[in-house]
Amino acid sequence: MQSTSIRAANHLSTLLEIWYSQREERQWVLGTVFKTAGSSYRKAGSMMLCDDLGRYFGLLSGGCLESDIQRHARKVLATGKATTIRYDGNDEDDISFQLGIGCGGEVDILLQPINEENNFLCLGQLRAQLEQRQPLLYRQKIALNGESQAELRPLVDAGQESGIPLKRPMLTETDGERWLNTPIQPRPHILIVGGGVDARPMAQQFNAQGWKVSLCDPRPANARAAYFPDCIAYRCHPDALADLMDLDSVDGVVAMSHNLNIDAAAIRIFHKRPIRYFGLLGPTSRRDRVLSLSGLSSSETNRLVNGVLRAPIGLDLGGELPESIALATCAEIHSVLHGKSGRTLTSASQEMDTRSDARNKSQVPS
Numbered sequence: 031m032q033s034t035s036i037r038a039a040n041h042l043s044t045l046l047e048i049w050y051s052q053r054e055e056r057q058w059v060l061g062t063v064f065k066t067a068g069s070s071y072r073k074a075g076s077m078m079l080c081d082d083l084g085r086y087f088g089l090l091s092g093g094c095l096e097s098d099i100q101r102h103a104r105k106v107l108a109t110g111k112a113t114t115i116r117y118d119g120n121d122e123d124d125i126s127f128q129l130g131i132g133c134g135g136e137v138d139i140l141l142q143p144i145n146e147e148n149n150f151l152c153l154g155q156l157r158a159q160l161e162q163r164q165p166l167l168y169r170q171k172i173a174l175n176g177e178s179q180a181e182l183r184p185l186v187d188a189g190q191e192s193g194i195p196l197k198r199p200m201l202t203e204t205d206g207e208r209w210l211n212t213p214i215q216p217r218p219h220i221l222i223v224g225g226g227v228d229a230r231p232m233a234q235q236f237n238a239q240g241w242k243v244s245l246c247d248p249r250p251a252n253a254r255a256a257y258f259p260d261c262i263a264y265r266c267h268p269d270a271l272a273d274l275m276d277l278d279s280v281d282g283v284v285a286m287s288h289n290l291n292i293d294a295a296a297i298r299i300f301h302k303r304p305i306r307y308f309g310l311l312g313p314t315s316r317r318d319r320v321l322s323l324s325g326l327s328s329s330e331t332n333r334l335v336n337g338v339l340r341a342p343i344g345l346d347l348g349g350e351l352p353e354s355i356a357l358a359t360c361a362e363i364h365s366v367l368h369g370k371s372g373r374t375l376t377s378a379s380q381e382m383d384t385r386s387d388a389r390n391k392s393q394v395p396s
């Protein structure tokens with residue numbers, strides 16, 4: 031039976047930690063989606079791990095195909111050779127069709143043994159460099175004759191290296207060899223300023239996304255490790271953070287200390303940093319008081335208000351309890367980090383259908 035843990039194990043950084051902590055005790059297979067056609071639960075570049083105990087970590091489907099993938103992974107462990115498998119939701123003889131999944135798409139998966147002969151597929155180096163906040167290009171050779179190979183490259187700027195993707199995985203072919211090129215970014219780093227009771231569900235929501243979560247609060251009664259087990263806690267005022275952490279590593283800040291001066295200090299420290307989100311708990315009237323205390327100039331304040339500042343924080347989901355606020359805030363940050371609008375997928379799908387209908391009508395000859 032698949033073992034479970036309190037913490038989700040679908041984010042790549044979590045998968046790497048699981049493998050690294052047990053790399054010498056267990057034998058492992060890396061499963062990677064390298065091609066899809068039509069509808070599929072996961073897209074190219076998605077990864078999972080299988081071990082010799084029959085466990086798997088991560089998902090390449092919605093949980094429908096993982097047992098069958100694990101069956102193929104056992105063969106890879108037995109032979110030491112990489113292989114590819116395909117699931118076709120339109121093929122009546124295919125297991126994905128027989129399970130009645132209903133997606134109707136095709137998914138191609140690469141299964142590779144992780145061993146010394148293939149330099150452990152560079153997973154150790156990948157883990158180390160992601161910990162150093164280095165974006166990378168992870169390249170995997172698509173097996174033809176059982177070979178397994180992976181390599182790492184720096185993730186270059188657009189136009190510097192032809193054919194290498196920057197934003198999404200891409201299959202390339204050179205001299206008859208196919209490679210999956212997957213750009214991998216370090217996991218988002220979110221700083222919560224304030225470690226009170228209502229910050230606990232906030233941290234839990236962020237942890238569930240696989241994000242790196244830091245906490246800052248100078249007050250002795252707050253930010254206790256027992257209530258924030260997966261967070262890095264800094265028991266200090268925001269003004270002292272620069273001596274303790276790399277401020278430029280922070281992608282987003284949520285200020286919820288319930289103290290005007292502490293929140294103002296957070297704004298003062300981070301308003302010139304390359305953050306993508308700054309959320310301030312409370313109504314706009316409180317926002318204005320915090321901004322006034324921060325000491326920012328009028329132009330700096332306007333740039334912040336019209337840029338990354340969100341106050342009140344969160345999407346309009348309804349609810350006012352700490353858990354609801356945490357859910358709404360996490361959803362807002364997620365949409366910002368992924369460059370999405372935060373609207374419902376139903377409305378987006380309906381808009382696409384409307385555009386498609388209009389385009390089809392315009393192409394009908396009169």
